[in-house]
Amino acid sequence: MPEEDLVELKFRLSDGSDVGPFQYPPTATVGILKERIVSEWPKDKKVVPKAASGIKLINAGKILENGRTVAQCKAPFADLHKSVIAMHVVVQPSPTKARPEKKIEEEDASQRSFCSCTIM
Template identity: 55%
Template sequence: MPEEDLVELRFRLYDGSDIGPICYSSSSTVAMLKERIISEWPRDKKIIPKLANDVKLISAGKILDNSKTISQCRPSFGELPGGVITMHVVVQPSSAKSKTEKNVDELPKKACSCSIL
């Protein structure tokens, strides 16, 4: 791989700790980055993502799309000659989503008690 084709990335976790820096090919997709993050995730954390969909990557204030490559996201990264790019990792496990979202059937039902005179 040519050296200019490599991008050095660091992933900042919710508690301020990091995964990386690790060099990636600029043709790597965001989904591939997420899979690598899950495999490298420290097991001593309270929250551990299980699926790539449980993880969101944020760079320069933008949530990165799974289908995009690093080179397609590069405008978000800016131009850092030889620097390490830090991305923020947000974890939202799908089980936590289902616990916080209420089903319409679970909401209390109210009966109408209108009187028309």
């Protein structure tokens, strides 16, 4: 594929740092972009995605779907010659599991509020 057909993309993280820029063919999917981002993720960051499914890509205010191609995701103003397209990366928080200690505390609280009455 000729180099002039490649699209140059960089990915902006929430702290303002970038991953890339990298060049991709217009037929590359968002899923491929996410895989590359995860593999190139800076090691010194506090928040690190565990997998490509743990991140969202945003371009021109829209969340990009995994099956879409780079060509489908380009905003009209991105057709400028030799421009680098910036996409924002958002790491999805991992779902928190219910804490077993909290559940036990709730059970203890319900047992402590037990009231009894004896008539003699």
